[in-house]
Amino acid sequence: xxxxxxTDYALRVLIYLASNEQRLVTIQEISERxxxxxxxxxxxxxxxxxxxxxxxLRGKGxxxxxxxxxxxxxxxxxxxxxxxxxxxxxxxxxxxxxxxxSTCQLKGVLGAxxxxxxxxxxxxxxxxxxxxxxxxxxxxxxxxx
Amino acid sequence: xxxxxxTDYALRVLIYLASNEQRLVTIQEISERxxxxxxxxxxxxxxxxxxxxxxxLRGKGxxxxxxxxxxxxxxxxxxxxxxxxxxxxxxxxxxxxxxxxSTCQLKGVLGAxxxxxxxxxxxxxxxxxxxxxxxxxxxxxxxxx
DNA sequence: TAAAAGAGTCAATCTAAATGAATCTTTTGG
DNA sequence: CCAAAAGATTCATTTAGATTGACTCTTTTA
Numbered sequence: 001x002x003x004x005x006x007t008d009y010a011l012r013v014l015i016y017l018a019s020n021e022q023r024l025v026t027i028q029e030i031s032e033r034x035x036x037x038x039x040x041x042x043x044x045x046x047x048x049x050x051x052x053x054x055x056x057l058r059g060k061g062x063x064x065x066x067x068x069x070x071x072x073x074x075x076x077x078x079x080x081x082x083x084x085x086x087x088x089x090x091x092x093x094x095x096x097x098x099x100x101x102s103t104c105q106l107k108g109v110l111g112a113x114x115x116x117x118x119x120x121x122x123x124x125x126x127x128x129x130x131x132x133x134x135x136x137x138x139x140x141x142x143x144x145x
Numbered sequence: 146x147x148x149x150x151x152t153d154y155a156l157r158v159l160i161y162l163a164s165n166e167q168r169l170v171t172i173q174e175i176s177e178r179x180x181x182x183x184x185x186x187x188x189x190x191x192x193x194x195x196x197x198x199x200x201x202l203r204g205k206g207x208x209x210x211x212x213x214x215x216x217x218x219x220x221x222x223x224x225x226x227x228x229x230x231x232x233x234x235x236x237x238x239x240x241x242x243x244x245x246x247s248t249c250q251l252k253g254v255l256g257a258x259x260x261x262x263x264x265x266x267x268x269x270x271x272x273x274x275x276x277x278x279x280x281x282x283x284x285x286x287x288x289x290x
Numbered sequence: 291t292a293a294a295a296g297a298g299t300c301a302a303t304c305t306a307a308a309t310g311a312a313t314c315t316t317t318t319g320g
Numbered sequence: 321c322c323a324a325a326a327g328a329t330t331c332a333t334t335t336a337g338a339t340t341g342a343c344t345c346t347t348t349t350a
Contacts, residue, residue, distance in 0.1 A: 001146065001147065001148060001228050001230070001231055001233065001259075002146065002147070002230070002232070002233060002234075003146060003233045003234050003255070004146075004306095004307070004308090005234075005235070005307075005308070006307080006308085007234075008234045008235055008236075011234075011251060012243065012245060015245060015249055015251075016245075026325090026326070026327090027326080027327070028325095028326080033244070034243070034244065035242075036309095037308090037309060037310060038310090039309075039310055039311075039312095040308070040309055040310070042327070042328075042329090043328095043329095045327080046327085046328070046329090049327090056326085056327060056328090057317085057326085057327085058315080058316045058317050058318090058325085058326055058327050058328090059316060059317025059318050059319090059324095059325065059326060059327085060317065060318045060319060060323095060324065060325045060326070061317090061318070061319075061325075061326085062316090062317070062318085062325075062326050062327070063326075063327090064327090075251075075254060076258075083146050085146070085147070085306095086146055087147070088146065088147060088148045089147075089148050089150075089152075089153045089156075090150065090153055091153075097180075098157065098179070099178070099179065100157060100160060100161075100276070102276070103275075103276025103277070104160055104274055104275065104276050105273065105274040105275070105276070106156060106160075106220075106274050109220060109266065109269050109273075109274055110148075110266070112265055113221075113262045113263070113265035113266045114146075114262065115265075116261040116262055116264065116265035117258045117259065117261055117262040117265075118258070119261065120257055120258040120260075120261035120262075121254065121255070121258045124254050128250065128254075129249055129250040129251050129254055130248075130249065130250070131245070131247070131248025131249055131250070132248070149337095149338070149339090150338075150339070151338080151339085171294090171295070171296090172295080172296070173294095173295080181340095182339095182340060182341055183341090184340080184341055184342075184343090185339070185340055185341070187296070187297075187298090188297095188298090190296080191296085191297065191298085194296090194297095201295085201296060201297090202295085202296085202348085203294085203295055203296050203297090203346085203347045203348050203349090204293095204294065204295060204296085204347060204348025204349045204350090205292095205293065205294045205295070205348070205349045205350055206294075206295085206348090206349065206350070207294070207295050207296070207347090207348075207349085208295075208296095209296090230337095
């Protein structure tokens with residue numbers, strides 16, 4: 001059971017942006033910091049923008065910033081939107097060829113468990129997964145004029 | 146996010162065995178019923194036996210049967226023991242090279258979500274995922290002498 | 291004691307994720 | 321206005337892990 005690195009990177013990007021809320025951050029910078037290839041990271045960021053978590057400003061002097069304050073970004077939401085395939089097992093698909101599909105209750109049971117998984121993640125905001133020092137920084141920034 | 150087919154098959158095997166509690170079932174039979182290669186299925190069954198869910202009786206006239214009544218087999222337990230790698234993201238590993246690992250709270254948050262996932266599955270017994278007709282059969286069998 | 295049944299090993303295959311090169315498009319500072 | 325900075329898109333390659341199946345044991349009992 002895994003979450004794709006794509007989603008993993010997305011969370012890292014958001015955490016990084018949250019820790020640098022006061023300025024624009026370029027993909028270049030993030031890719032260097034995390035040692036991830038620029039073009040790969042680009043795709044991750046793209047998806048974050050398309051899903052409304054991040055704002056991307058093009059052109060000279062452009063960069064990235066959170067589209068909403070980190071208190072309003074639920075971790076569960078991010079994972080849900082970044083993971084493209086949430087079909088835990090074959091019988092989640094219409095095309096399932098398992099001969100039990102029609103009668104067995106597994107699909108519902110696993111579906112409920114998946115919901116519990118996301119419900120747990122939904123309770124946590126991006127601002128809460130930052131390290132103590134980063135959170136302190138956030139706090140200071142909020143109090144600044 | 147996926148569960149391996151290995152685990153998927155394991156659940157199918159258990160369901161099949163639960164629906165045929167009154168007799169021994171051979172791997173051969175299951176592999177034909179589910180159209181899975183015999184040697185592949187063998188590995189799945191092996192793991193089920195090693196984990197104490199199934200009893201395998203060798204030799205002529207042998208076969209498989211549940212090691213415990215299906216009411217005492219939790220779906221969560223099966224998934225937990227069949228899935229070999231439950232490290233959701235890189236930072237679950239000791240060797241994580243993510244520079245956030247030390248400070249960020251993601252690991253704990255995702256870990257808690259995973260627990261919620263399994264807690265949900267633990268509430269369900271194998272006997273509860275059988276189809277209505279199969280469950281009815283179980284019921285009848287229990288009442289028989 | 292031979293046949294049935296499970297156990298184990300090994301290598302091939304297949305798939306989806308991950309990667310990265312190359313080429314767009316947009317924007318703005320000078 | 322236009323060159324440079326920055327994000328957007330496309331495409332092909334690589335890689336890791338899951339899946340598969342052939343082949344060879346070992347155990348057991350009719």
